Amino acid sequence: MANTEYDYDVLYIGSGHGTFDGAIPLAARGVKVGVIESGLIGGTCPNRGCNAKITLDAPVALTRLAENLNGVVNGNLSIDWKANEQHKHAVIDGLPNMIGGLMKSVNIDLISGHGVLKDRHTVTVGNDSKTAEKIVISTGQHPHRLDIPGTDLAHDSEDFMNLTTLPKNITIIGAGYISLEFATIANAAGSNVTVLTHGDHVLRKFYQPFVKQVVADLEKRGVVFINNAKVTKFGQTDRHYNIEYNDNQTITTDWILDATGRIPNTQGIGLDEIGINYNARGIEVNDHLQTSIDNIYASGDVLDKDQPKLTPTAIFESTYLMHQFAGDSADPINYPVIPSVVFTSPRIAKAGVSIEDAQQNGQYEVKTNHLPDDWYRQVTKEGLGDNALVYDKNHHLVGATEMSDQAEDAINTLLPAIEFKFGPAELERLVPLFPTIGADTLGQL
């Protein structure tokens, strides 16, 4: 690729998974790469998303296991929030240096600052300018904030994960991933949690009969759900906060989490000025991830796309671009099956054709399993657990959804079968370690 005209062959704006999973192998192949980052190297997932969240969640999973095995394991476990928070720092604080180190080891130039597109080959960072043959916009998303009086009194997911003391009463607005995952963690760590949802559905993107079981379990544990609540105002008294909703109703709380979604970072980066098309869902790209200016690409959460805005999607996109830029392929992007999971306790995970689509479309067969009936799940005395396996007419597995303590591993086990459309003959050749969640899951096929 090596050009002599520009500073870089490829210049990325943003250093998250939408960038580094592809940029590092690309640079390792001798391509001259620059990465501009205004915040922490590695972006949202390592620093204020997946890795931080799953560390805070680990003790929750442990307390649930101890609860299941109560009588076999004696004594009550409780979560020490301060220690949990410190443990999270110990796990994630080194990640920016680790990822930055990997980039430097292949001679990527890390440029600190806010990048703004100036023209089709130039990005400014403060008073400096960098030029490149190709540019990748990988700026991610930021939290949506309710446009109501007092909105600054609320906090976002990053603030939650940095709490050094857990508030006694937490109120969460929203009914998506962040709301339900953080309600689970805060409740298990001893907070009184209230969730206000503006509709009557929680976790809309997941199979509702499974969601209802998770919500009922959280309610049993003390989480209060108030549905159809239109929040109109946040206020503050001496020591508390008030949330007004549905005209004349009020809740008093100690801490407010606004978990009403995330918005693509399309503002203040020069898109309008140089003529790149975008909309409220993100930057518009073609099937090669090219924007309306063909040497400028976009990757990760900032894209307007139908695929879920998750780390696996961002990794696939940055890797796809790496192959394009290195000349390995000129094919359009062909997304694989992208799985998703909500880390409630139990989790709900899914991949491929959903149960809802299968039920509406006569060409599929859906097989269900009530998991507590299964001997392997009795080892850990799982009380809640259901799954549904979706097959096509040739009995090839095309989708799976599971609600259980180990749903993410069960769905990961099934991914190759779903992605590569394994039929009975191929499935027979998968002989997993026994006894494991993998063996249990494959055994149900």
Ligand SMILES: Cc1cc2nc3c(=O)[nH]c(=O)nc-3n(C[C@H](O)[C@H](O)[C@H](O)COP(=O)(O)OP(=O)(O)OC[C@H]3O[C@@H](n4cnc5c(N)ncnc54)[C@H](O)[C@@H]3O)c2cc1C
């Ligand atoms: C609380 C939370 C939990 C999550 N949990 C999960 C999970 O469990 N599993 C999962 O798959 N996904 C999860 N996600 C989603 C996941 O984090 C994202 O899908 C992923 O980080 C997207 O990567 P990205 O590179 O597109 O964007 P980001 O990681 O957001 O990276 C974008 C980077 O660009 C930088 N930037 C923006 N504008 C500029 C500019 N003009 N100049 C320079 N730099 C700029 C930002 O500082 C940022 O570092 C979670 C998200 C959140 C918020």
Ligand SMILES: NC(=O)c1ccc[n+]([C@@H]2O[C@H](COP(=O)([O-])OP(=O)(O)OC[C@H]3O[C@@H](n4cnc5c(N)ncnc54)[C@H](O)[C@@H]3O)[C@@H](O)[C@H]2O)c1
């Ligand atoms: N386990 C994971 O993979 C994971 C975990 C956390 C976050 N994420 C990613 O981060 C994104 C953001 O998470 P999120 O939970 O903020 O978004 P989300 O889109 O999952 O949920 C947003 C919620 O806010 C509600 N809402 C929207 N506007 C509202 C309003 N005006 N008043 C009240 N409620 C309103 C929506 O109905 C929805 O329930 C996710 O979509 C996902 O891409 C993934």
